Amino acid sequence: MSTRSASPSGDAGFNVCCFLRLPQLCSTCVAFSLVADMRTPRGAIGNWAMSFWCICFAMTFVVAIVECCRHPSHLPFFWYNISVTYACYAALLCLSASIIYSITYVQFLPYGPNRDRAIAASAFSCIASVLYVIEVAGMRAWYELKEIFFYVHTMRALLKVLETFVAGVIFAFLSSPSLYLHQPALEWCVAVYSICFILAAVVLLLNLAEWEYRLPVPFPLFQLVLTLLSVLLYVSALVLWPLYQFSEELGGQPQRTSDGGCRDELTYDMCTWDQRRAVAVLTAVNLLVYVADLGDWARQVSVGTEDQPRDS
Template sequence: MAMVFRSSPLLWTRLVALIFSCVAFSVALYGAQLTHGTGDWCIFCWSFSFVGTLLVVLVELCGLQTRIPVSWKNFPITFACYASLLCLSASIIFPLYFLKGYSGRDEVMNCRIVSCVFSCLATVAYLSEVSLSKARPGEVSGYMATAPGLLKVCETFVACIIFVFINDPISYNQNAATKWCLAVYCICFILSAGIIVLCVAEWTGCLPFPFARFLSTYALLAVALYLSATIIWPLYKFDDKHGGTSHRQSSCGSMAGLCWWDKLLAIAVLTALNFILYLADLIYSARLVFVSA
């Protein structure tokens, strides 16, 4: 009970996130009539967040942290960060596909609005959990509770969104330059995801080299790779001289969600965003090396 009392702000934040995510997918399943495949993604975001948070709360209340085969310093905040990003993506995607231009029955619209509102509330709750769980200056904590660890989560999540957009429709087969961009996204995603797995599973000590120096070296490589993709992708997708399309078609305005040109633009923006994230990661990782030295 003492453990529960000490962690009460975090516990209550998790319970609130649990309720909000539960309401979001329950109402959507009850009466939102989500026929588009994107609705399945939103349901997954809310239900996955709910199930994971329920698991974390049960482990905390039962005091089973030492019996779980993962690092409990790293797993809860890693999951909370992913849950916040999942709910955020659902909060953006859901109104684009299911509220924009809908003129059906009022009860269906009401259910969709309720799901969207509680999705936004769940996002805020999970962001609050991350804020409460992250490492404070001078505090000893797991790597995933530090700024570089949280940046790794954001980097992998942004890459996943890029993969969705770049494959629907397939837009990387234009030439070798756009295939290079796909290679950049894949390489950086695999390495960042691998680092997260190593930290959550507490396998960093098994590496034959210092983990901190590996992080800074990888961050430098990722910055260089993403800088090239940030330049190449818009050059070959939006410059008419290189086979791109510089103007958005008028038909895009009447489509639900994002049309193919919008997805190309989204990939360009997300590539630039990941470049900034990796640049910040490099700065933090370099500081980590110097402080350790």
């Protein structure tokens, strides 16, 4: 394990990031408090958004406590990778909550205090996502990356974050087992999402803990094989999920109007057809991310080198 410590400029960056904790905590707290105070049923969408804001608030609070109790020079180096990785996830969580909550819930609310609270919650969620992005960008600018290497600031790390995050959103839309339990092909798709999520999470954790070189095989080759496997699995899911969900011959519903639960009004829950469509779109998005990841690792293996920290 590396014993590197932060540089003086790193301490400055650490202190600035600490000042971001309070507005991050306030914005996420206000977001879920406004929604919790609404006197109308929140439904699955409201509960889903609230859970995201609560998770971000709780994790930010834990990070703030750790950073307040320990001087940056006493924190292990991998802590900075972990905290920046969390900031990446928090930014994506708050941004996705703002977008989905606004599109599927807020726009259907009647004008009044509840609508105003919902709009304000979405606004504070956007503010929180911006604050987390500032933290990620700030850590990159404030620390001397020519001397201290941050795995999270590499393209391959950002791709892993995206792969696991998109898979997590897919799982959120698959919260109803009725979407897939009636067809073995759809159950296979859910297995694909789970397997690929676990593989990407393992690789991300190996890199964050700096254990990637303890493997018995070269890490680029190991990563290339796992990514190729994930691409093939996602290709099968991209074919099977729309085929069995939207093909009438296979028991699917080709049109949104064929789902009686889908109406252009506030229903507090996303209808089944929209959930199916969301999973199909996210499957295609994650496949593109995996293909980009595969191309990067294929290039690494072909030249036989890995990206190293840049020389000062």
